[in-house]
Amino acid sequence: MSKTRSLRRQLLVMTFIVLLFISSLALWGAHIYANRTTKISYDRLLYGAALQMAENITLVNGKVIIDLPISAFETLSLSSSDRAFYSIMNTQYQVLTGYKDLPDIPFPQLIRESQQNQPIKPLYYESNYRGERVRFIILSKRLLEADKSKTVFVIVGQTMEARAKAAKEFNQIALQFVSVFFIITMLLLLFVIWQVLRPLQSIKQAITERSSLDLSALDIHVPSEIAPLVGSINYFMAQLDNTLQRLERFTAESAHQIRTPLAGLISQAQNALDEKDAALRKQQLENILESSQLLTQTVNQLLNRATLTHRFQSHPFSLLSLDELIKDTCRELVVWALEKHVEIAYVGDAKTNILGDEFALKQMLHNIIENAVKYSPEHGTVEVELMTQSTASNQALSNQATLQIRDQGVGVCDEDKLHIFEYFYRSADNVAAGSGIGLSIAKEVAEHHKAAFHLKDNQPTGLIVEIVFLCVEESKQ
Amino acid sequence: MKYYLAFLFCCFMASGADSHPSTPSPSNTTNTYSYPSLAKQTVLLTVHGALDHALIAPLFRAFITQHPHTQIQYTQLNTNALYQTFLDAPQERPDIMMSPAMDLQFKLVNDGFALRNDSPPPQSLPMDSQWRQELFGFTYEPIVMVINTDILTGSPLPTSREQLLTLIRDKDHLLDGKIGLFDIKKIGLGYLAWSYDSQQSRTYGRLLEAFGNHKAQLYTDTHTMLEALLKGDLFIAYNLVGSYAFQWSKKYPWIVTLMPTDYTSIIMRTAFINRQTTHPKTAKFFIDFLLSHQGQSLLEASGITPLDRHITGQNSRQALQKLPHGIFRPIPLGLELLIQTDSAKKQLIYDEWDEALGSSMSPSQ
Known part of the structure; x- marks a missing residue:
């Protein structure tokens, strides 16, 4: 037996995975944002410091005077544990003040930009200096004095500890936020899943709580997605109820059908005991015998039906020759029919194979032919005819075989045709002895074989029972 | 160019013999002192500093007691020399570098x-x-x-820079050549204090002018300046380190040490471990000891105001707070x-x- 998979667990696992994915995405985004933000804000500090330095460089009598302001360094010291480096250079790349060995200054780029005669934007670059990664900014300033002008470069660099720390803090806050979000969302989803699955629980509850005899429809409010399920359950229960009712009726009817002849038998036997006249007694005893035979017939039919019901569930179909089967059955019955002065005629020479249960089909044919014989007038003929595609005009029926059993009896009026298949149904003006169960069984067998069962009127009088079988194709024979 | 006058100072803790040598002569700015380890020698910790060895000796001795396998060699230099030696002679770099030139x-x-x-760092020390x-x-x-105070003759004792300027104006020629300053070009600490003044206040320009007008004398160490004050060669010395001056004033009450009441600059002596030290562990122990309650107490006992505000005593920060002072900056x-x-x-x-001081000269020694 395969392991049952819990819907709740599947939902949980799926939501967990989805949440995990979303959270990772959020963290990743926050990480990128944090790095970008800290980079921008600390770059601004660097830029600010460089600007303040540039502000205090002046040209006096052709000499560059550098009076660096403390505020530039105070700006830098906002990143309290980062080392800082700076240098002021002239266009000959001579260091005017500050660090003399700053690495990787992007002079080519600066020269290119200055040649384009545009206002030079500050350039940022990173390099390793004195054992640490340092982010530098370089900007240029043109110093003007009357007719002279000189350009100086201001380079400021700072290590990146504070940036890393700020980004880390940001990431930690993001992590905390996402964790809380994750937990709260998970809890909410747990609640939602519980809430969503509750109707299923309530259906189970409703079914377990009711008595085993209660087959009325479930009356519970469920979401529209689950309503079809409840509908199916209710439909199934209605079917079951119907079946049970039929069974009950059948049982009662069967009992009644057996009890009535039994009562007759008892009273007839009683009369026979009391009868002094030998001729009358003999007549009575013959009546008893007849009644007993009828009763045996009924009981046999009931047993047959029970056997058939069992076979329907347990017996697989096998390939069999339909025409042979019909002929056999006719042969078996022909003597019995002749006793009743009725002839059975097998018409046609069609051959066809079908998949079916031989025992059940034989039972069906027996019942139909017996029935036909029973209602035939004396010296009448019961015609049994099997037609296959060769005889059928319609091409659509090419893989069908039609069996007709025709009698010349009184026929069945249209009203009775509706009820003739009900158990123990007997027409009010029916004079023949019978159990009223044979045709019902026949129809059940036909339906079990997916064959169509029709009742038609014979001309001038009589009944045609027509059964349309599905044949096995030639290639499969 | 540079040479060290080896001066071995041996200290025997076990005997408790406190054989202080006399204060080294002022001209002798380079001195090396050894503190042998108490156990079998294993680690030699070299320390460079500007602090008078006599003042820091108790700290070294206490450290050696705690770490008997350590031997300390202390070299005393002025602040500029400390810096230049460190840069120019990589092989002579100490394990621990101490200097007031922040x-x-x-x-x-x-x-x-x-x-x-x-x-x-200990909780008792400020974060910055x-x-x-x-x-x-x-x-x-x-x-x-x-x-x-001999110069005052009735004038009030100046307590701020403004009042000092008034005094200089009042006494005028009496003070010619009688004002002492650190030579900021030679003494790092002097430059630090002076440039910090230039950031802090406008009186700086007028002070410089007054010093120039009165041919201020330039010195390269505190002791010489204090002695000149005592001898009457000087009446005013500006921007001295408090630790030495307060001790001098205690000895000679007519030499008055004042914390200017407009603002009082505060310097911290600082120490760091040389990155290339061969004994990082011992060096770190030493820094920890220097900052510990015991180390700070020993400094206080030597007359140097320690950083730790919980230390009590006449040289503590708590004692400084009680003296007249300006905003501590x-x-x-x-x-x-x-x-x-x-x-x-x-x-x-x-x-x-x-x-301003173009005509000033260092006093002839």
Whole structure:
């Protein structure tokens, strides 16, 4: 037996995975944002410091005077544990003040930009200096004095500890936020899943709580997605109820059908005991015998039906020759029919194979032919005819075989045709002895074989029972 | 060019013999002292500093007692020499570098010469007394002015820079050649205090003018200046380190040490571990000891105001608070110090200095 998979667990696992994915995405985004933000804000500090330095460089009598302001360094010291480096250079790349060995200054780029005669934007670059990664900014300033002008470069660099720390803090806050979000969302989803699955629980509850005899429809409010399920359950229960009712009726009817002849038998036997006249007694005893035979017939039919019901569930179909089967059955019955002065005629020479249960089909044919014989007038003929595609005009029926059993009896009026298949149904003006169960069984067998069962009127009088079988194709024979 | 006059100072803790040598002569600015280890010698810790060895000796001795396998060699130099030696003679770099010239120390650390000491600094020290766990402040010393009261003759004792200017104006020619200053070009600490003044107040310009007009004398160490005050060669000394001056005043009550009441600059002596030290563990122990309650107490006992505000005693910060003083303005231990090392800035200050004091000369020794 395969392991049952819990819907709740599947939902949980799926939501967990989805949440995990979303959270990772959020963290990743926050990480990128944090790095970008800290980079921008600390770059601004660097830029600010460089600007303040540039502000205090002046040209006096052709000499560059550098009076660096403390505020530039105070700006830098906002990143309290980062080392800082700076240098002021002239266009000959001579260091005017500050660090003399700053690495990787992007002079080519600066020269290119200055040649384009545009206002030079500050350039940022990173390099390793004195054992640490340092982010530098370089900007240029043109110093003007009357007719002279000189350009100086201001380079400021700072290590990146504070940036890393700020980004880390940001990431930690993001992590905390996402964790809380994750937990709260998970809890909410747990609640939602519980809430969503509750109707299923309530259906189970409703079914377990009711008595085993209660087959009325479930009356519970469920979401529209689950309503079809409840509908199916209710439909199934209605079917079951119907079946049970039929069974009950059948049982009662069967009992009644057996009890009535039994009562007759008892009273007839009683009369026979009391009868002094030998001729009358003999007549009575013959009546008893007849009644007993009828009763045996009924009981046999009931047993047959029970056997058939069992076979329907347990017996697989096998390939069999339909025409042979019909002929056999006719042969078996022909003597019995002749006793009743009725002839059975097998018409046609069609051959066809079908998949079916031989025992059940034989039972069906027996019942139909017996029935036909029973209602035939004396010296009448019961015609049994099997037609296959060769005889059928319609091409659509090419893989069908039609069996007709025709009698010349009184026929069945249209009203009775509706009820003739009900158990123990007997027409009010029916004079023949019978159990009223044979045709019902026949129809059940036909339906079990997916064959169509029709009742038609014979001309001038009589009944045609027509059964349309599905044949096995030639290639499969 | 440079030579060390080896001066061996042996101290035997076990015997408890406290055989202090006399204070080294002022001209002798380079001295090396050895503190042999108590156990079998294993580690030699070299320390360079500007602090009088006599004042720091108790600290060394206590450290050796705690770490018997350690031997200490202490070299005393003035602040500029400390810096230059460190840069010019890489093979002579000490394990521990101590100096009151915060700017020069900071520059060395900023340039990557220091080793990080990861042990957390004691809670009792202010957060901003260290930088990057590499540079550690360990004292808290006011920059003071010292006055020989003989000059007053009825004038009130000046307490602020403004009043000092008034006194100089009043006494006029009496003070010609009688004002003493650190030579800021030769003494790092002098430059630090002077340039910090230039950032702080407008009186700086008028002071410089007054000093120039009265042919201020330039000195290269505190002791000489204090002795000149005592002898009457000087009446006013400006921007001295409080620790020495207060002790002098205690000995000679007519020499008065004043913390200017407009503002009082505070310097911290700082120490860092040389990145290339061969004994990082011992060096870190030493820094931890210097900052510990015991180390700070020993400094206080030597007359140096320790950084730790919980230390009590007549040289403690608590005692300083009780004396008349201005707003304490500690020189921040941070990137602001880089401006003090900027050569262009230095040149500007030197130029002003030279312009004002061009005729001044160092006193003939």
